[in-house]
Amino acid sequence: MKMSGSKILIESLRKEGVDTIFGYPGGALIPIYDVLYGEESIRHILVRHEQGAVHAADGYARSTGKAGVCLVTSGPGATNTVTGIATAYMDSIPMIIITGQVNTNMIGNDAFQEADIVGITRPCTKYSYLVKRTEDIAQTVKEAFYIATTGKPGPVLIDIPKDVTTGTAKFSYPESVSIRSYNPTYKGHVGQVKKAVDAMAKATKPLIFIGGGIIASDAAGQLKKFTDQVNIPVVSSLMGLGGFPGDNELFLGMCGMHGTYHANMAMTHTDLLIAIGVRFDDRVTGNISKFAPNAKIIHIDIDPTSISKNVPADIPIVGDASDIIKNMNEVLKKVDCNWKGMYKKWLEEIGDWKRSNPLHYKQGKTTIKPQYVIEQIYEMTKGKSVIVATEVGQNQMWTAQFFPFLEPRTFLTSGGLGTMGYGLPAAIGAQVAFPNKLVFDIAGDGSIQMNIQELATAVQHKLPVKVIILNNGYLGMVRQWQEFFFDKRYSHTDMQAQPDFVKLAEAYGALGLRATKVSEVNDVLKKAIEATIPVVVDVRVDREENVYPMVPAGGAINEMLLA
C-alpha cells in the first residue's frame, strides 16, 4: 500500500520508538503536521521559538539517553536551530533534527523561506541528509537514528522538501542498517587494557578523570565497581558530573578553570591519569604545557580523534567506556595487588589539600549568596528525584560546585558550546520525559532572558519546571573577568534594566516568587518545590559575588585564585 511521505516519516519515527517531538509548524511542514493532527502515540510539544525546540530535544536526550527529536520548518525555522544543533554536537548528544525544505524543483532558486540548512549545519552535525525521493524517507530515518545514537553520539539533520512529503511511496521500514563507511569501535584492545592495569599497579598517585563519555556510554555503574575495588580518587569535567556519586568520599569534584583546589592539585601531582570519556578541553587543562606534568596518561575514548589531540596519551584505548572499564574490572582481579590500600598516602595528601582550601562562601544575615541558594535546593530535595538544568556563566559554575550530583543524566548543561538560553528549554525537555521528577533550571538574569518565551511552552503543556534566577543584575561571569582582568571596567555587563520576573511569570500563567533576604529563601524554594505549575523564582543575590577558585586563562591549573 502506498503512503504519503509525511505519513511514512511519522510511521518511521514510531518504529524508532519516538514518543515525543519538539516542534514548530510552518509552510513547508503543513503536510507533516496534518499527519500529526490527532496522532496519539507521539506527543508534540509546541515551542515558542525553534531554538527552544532543539534545546528541549537536547534536554530530553540528556535526561533519557534516547535521541531527542525536533521538527521545524524551512528557512528561518531551520536556521533558528543552528545554535541548538551546535550545542548538541559539542556535547555529543544524540538528536534528530527534521527540517522542512522548499519543493525540490525550487531548491537553489532563493525561494521563499529557503535556506541551505544542510550546508549551514554541516560543520556542527554528525551527519546530514537531504531527502530527494519519497521512497528514501524510511531508509534515511533508520540510518539517521543509527548514526545519531551509536559510536560517539551526535545530532543528525534530515532536510525534507515539501513535495517529498506529499509524494507517495510504498512503506516498509528496514529491520537493520549497516553503513560500510561507518563502523564505530566498541571493544577496547585487550593488550592495552592489560597495560593500563599494569600501570595502575606501578602507580603511587593515580587519578581517575571522567567526562561526558561516562554518561553517554552508561558507564557509571562499572566505574563505581572499579573504584570500589581500587580506591582511586575521581575528578570530573563539567560534562562528567553525575557520572560518579558527588557525595562519595573518593570524589574530588570538578577540575579545571573553576574546579576545586584539591581536584586541580591532584591533577597536577598525579603520576597516572586515567582519563575516561574526556577530550581535554582547554577549560580543563589550563596551560597545556603545565598540565599533569608528572602523569602517565591512560586515555579511554570512543572517538579516536579525541586521543592525543590536546594531550598526548601514553596508553590510548579506543572503545566504549563501559565495556572497557568492565574489562579492567576483570583484569584487576587477576593481579596480585593490595588495590584497596595501596594508594592510602596519596588519599591522605589529597585530604590535606581538601581541608586546606575547601569550596567556601560566607552567608551573612541579609544579602543572599548564590551558592547558598544552590545548597538549599540540594538540601530541600534530598531523597527526591531531581534533574537540574543550568544556563551558562556563574549560575552554571556554582551549580557544578555546590550541587552534588549523585546519578548520571540528572545534570543538563551546555558544556562545550556554553550556550546561554539553554537551561529553560532543556528543563522542559527533561520534564516532558519525567513528569514526576522535580526539574530545575538554575539560571542567571541574563541567560534566562535568552529563551524566556519558553515559559509559555511550559504553561501550555503543564510542565511544572522550576526556574531559579540567581539575579545579580549583571552578566556575572563577564563582569567577574572585568573585575579581575580589566580594572573593574564593567563594559555593558550591567543589566539592571530587566523585567519584573514575578509579574512576567504571572503574565505567562506561571507562578512568580521572589526572595530578597536570606530569611525568605527557604520559604520560596519550598513553595516552588510544591508548585504544580511552572515557577519562576527571582532570587536577588549578592551582586558582585565571584566564582572561586578560578584559574586565570592561560594559567596552570594549580595556580588558582582562591578568594
Add this chain to the structure above:
Amino acid sequence: MRHTISILVENHFGVLSRISGLFSGRGFNIDSLSVAETIDAGISRMTIVTRGNDQVIEQITKQLNKLVDVIKVVDHTEGEFVSRELALIKVNAEEKNRDEILRITDIFRGKVVDVSPQTYTIEVTGTQDKIEGFINMIRPLGIKEIARTGRVAMSRGMKSLKN
C-alpha cells in the same frame, strides 16, 4: 612535512564539501586535491596533498576517518608510492620558437595536443618537480595559459587500496 593522502569516499552528494569543510574548519592546509570515481561508481577516490607536523597529520587522518562518508584513508608518505600530476600549457608558438618548444616538450616527454598558427597546447604528466621543471623551461617563450591537476597517487607493490 608534506603528506599525500588517498581517501575512498561514498560517491554521495555533498561529500567534497564535507572533506573541504573539515580542512577549513580545523585549520588544516590543502595544497592540492583531486577527485574522481573509482571502478566502483559508488565510490570516489580523493588524493589530498597536505602539510603539518606528525600530530597535525595524525589528527587529519583521524578526522577524515571519523567522517561518516569516508571508507578508507591512507597516508602514502608512510611507505613508497608513485604520484603524478598533469598540466595543459598553452604556449606562444611563433615561427622562430616552434622548434625550441618541440625540443623541450620532447625532453620532458610531453605531447602537443592542440596546434594553432600562434600557439601550441602541450600536455605534460609527471611528478610535481618535473612539471615545474617544464614550466620553468618554457616560461621564457611565453606561456598564455596553464591548467594543472592536483596530484594522484598510489602505493608501490602488491598493496592496493580497497574498501
